Amino acid sequence: MNRVRTKICGVTSPADARAAAAAGADAVGLVFAERSTRRVTTECAAEIAAALPPFVSRVALFMDNDAREIADVLDAVPLDFLQFHGAEPASFCNGFDRPYIKAVPMGEPGVRLTDWAERYPRASAFLLDANRVGEAGGQGQAFDWRIAVEAIDRPIVIAGGLDPDNVGAAIARFSPYAVDVSSGVESAPGRKCSERMRAFVNAATEMGKA
Numbered sequence: 001m002n003r004v005r006t007k008i009c010g011v012t013s014p015a016d017a018r019a020a021a022a023a024g025a026d027a028v029g030l031v032f033a034e035r036s037t038r039r040v041t042t043e044c045a046a047e048i049a050a051a052l053p054p055f056v057s058r059v060a061l062f063m064d065n066d067a068r069e070i071a072d073v074l075d076a077v078p079l080d081f082l083q084f085h086g087a088e089p090a091s092f093c094n095g096f097d098r099p100y101i102k103a104v105p106m107g108e109p110g111v112r113l114t115d116w117a118e119r120y121p122r123a124s125a126f127l128l129d130a131n132r133v134g135e136a137g138g139q140g141q142a143f144d145w146r147i148a149v150e151a152i153d154r155p156i157v158i159a160g161g162l163d164p165d166n167v168g169a170a171i172a173r174f175s176p177y178a179v180d181v182s183s184g185v186e187s188a189p190g191r192k193c194s195e196r197m198r199a200f201v202n203a204a205t206e207m208g209k210a
């Protein structure tokens, strides 16, 4: 099995970003979704981006934000990837000259990953999350892992309710390219815990080696 990448999402301070990088995370997610408890301002996001060392990807997460706001964020913050969690069509996601990840709401019945791959031909990866359409992610809830996930031609990222104790089982079940966590490595809402991040990355990396 190849090394499984890790993304720590919902980072809200430069200190937590540095701790995520020190824990070995491959990517850090900055939430710009409205009404999220983890939402960062553009200024804060720029400070977080500046705090990260080279080769740790900076991912900005949006959920039906308007195009002007996304363009303003991109002008101010050096970002490697966008992540779209709402009902954004492919034409919208394609409009920012950045590679993007599309979140797939696995809380919906009858999700067919091949349909998503067809609808978003330029998505770099698909992030399978626990929410239903229109619901925010980052709730610490897993989707039903018994759902059949079809093979597609792009990487998949597993998210939703992961933590240091269950991430190995998620990797064994889905053989994903990467795993994504937010609530499961927090000490309080929006505050990441260094020990839990380290335990999460270690568990994912160990499992990926098996």
Ligand SMILES: O=C(O)c1ccccc1NCC(=O)[C@H](O)[C@H](O)COP(=O)(O)O
Pocket: 009, 010, 029, 031, 033, 036, 037, 038, 039, 061, 063, 085, 129, 130, 135, 136, 137, 138, 139, 140, 141, 142, 159, 160, 161, 162, 180, 181, 182, 183, 184
């Ligand atoms: O984290 C949020 O507040 C959020 C708000 C709106 C849309 C998406 C959001 N987070 C999405 C993520 O990428 C989370 O990392 C993912 O849903 C997993 O979260 P968790 O179950 O808490 O580990």
